[in-house]
Amino acid sequence: MTTDPHPWAADLTLLHAQVWTRLVRGVGDRHAPARHPTLATVTPGGLPDLRTVVLRAAESGAGTLDIHTDLRSAKVAALRHCPQVALHVWDASAQLQTRIAATVDILTGAAVAALWARVPQTSQAGYGTQPEPGTPIAHALDYAKTPDPASFAVLRCTVHSIDALHLGPRHRRARFDRSDNWHGQWLSP
């Protein structure tokens, strides 16, 4: 007889708590799967797009997630067109896929000055690339990284719903909604 390594997967409340435990872990531990979610957006042309991002904050009480980005990136242009996003984390050790639907507020300038001051100097160089991200260049290294606080943006994602899929001996899938106070509902996987 084997002990179930993931007893939390059988209970809606524990499953929801586990999702947030692992999101919070991603903020503090650069090796945790939730450190690098995949973020999906819809372009102004109506097409899906997605890329790896770094999770910078996770507040389970408020149900918010923070991502930092260059204000001139294509994802910001997409978000100005459609602020709805989806986030995805696959956590192999937990055998847990987390899919999150959220609405993004783009915070810049004075609103994020305190956060900018806490970004390590080496990381600040990631905001302010010249020419701006996505610009065609003749050679691969024809760009410079110059820290520019005016290019720094925080994408604050207010979570609306979470779809959690646990791949165990039998799969379990649940959906959690803010409108339902995160009570949870099992779904056929």
Place this chain on the structure above:
Amino acid sequence: MTTDPHPWAADLTLLHAQVWTRLVRGVGDRHAPARHPTLATVTPGGLPDLRTVVLRAAESGAGTLDIHTDLRSAKVAALRHCPQVALHVWDASAQLQTRIAATVDILTGAAVAALWARVPQTSQAGYGTQPEPGTPIAHALDYAKTPDPASFAVLRCTVHSIDALHLGPRHRRARFDRSDNWHGQWLSP
């Protein structure tokens, strides 16, 4: 002096070939990162959605990728509304993020009978879950997996463009387009 572990990242032709080498590897090697891309779609309501999928075929010549799915899944409903998708792979050993834009054809029935016959019996049970995927159920295990060839669909993704980002001592980013015969263009990262 250290040898560059990824010399292919400095040349557009080699970079493009490397992307396909790793996609093809994902089909054959269940431990390769490209085995499990993240697939983004746009829902009928215009929202982004994304989930892990399994890469079942990769043809570099034709520029196509195959994914198998349950015909009754939410992603198929999304694809009937908007056949444009994006796929994402993060390959840590190569320090390579691959983002792919593609159009999907949904193949079913007689067109995929030969492929269905080659799906292992244990995997066939993944197509035909009752009740259909996403249906609310009272308890987590209130479902049954019954193989049903009528629920089996192949999503054939015709790739239009690839955005490759290599994270080296200095980052390199390139875009490859079918319309440009995959010649490639460096972009500011």
